[in-house]
Amino acid sequence: MRIRGLLVATVLCASLGTAAFADPILGTWQVEPDHKGQIGLVVIRRCGEAFCGRVMEVFDRAGTSVVTRSMGRDLFWDLKANGNGQYSGGQVWVPLHDRVYDAKARLKGDRLIVRGCIGPVCDGQTWNRVD
Incomplete structure (x- = not known):
């Protein structure tokens, strides 16, 4: 009985620890319209020790x-x-150019400034949090 209680407590602490340390970049983000006026939704998730952002839907x-x-x-x-x-x-793939660039991002509240860079020259977008 005592071992069972310890196991339950360990599982609860582990699940609470994961939620408590969730990074604010995680979630769904709406990207700026592209040259066709299309808007994508990108879900940012953990990929090992880093983060990845996948296009889930486009409008x-x-x-x-x-x-x-x-x-x-x-x-x-x-x-x-x-x-x-x-x-x-990280790396960022820019569909318009079909090229991969060095990536960086800066989180400011519910906005994420995502940049692709070649050396010191960078360009990018500001994404808005959806959830």
Whole structure:
């Protein structure tokens, strides 16, 4: 009986620890409209010790769900938390150019500034939290 109680307590502490240490970057984000006016939803999740962001859904200007080549693909991967809402060290795929760049991001409340860089030259978007 005592071992069973210890096991239950261990499982509860482990599950509470995971929730307590959930990173604020995790969740669903709406990206800026692309050159066609399409808006994507990206889900950011843990990938090992880093973060990945996958395109889960895309909508056209009228709000209709559409299928694109980026759906189901990771837009970025290997992004690592540096503290104070700063992330770096990963790679980002830019569908418009079909190229991969060095990635970094900065979290400011419910906005995530995602940047792709070649050396010191960076460009990017501001994403808004959906959930």
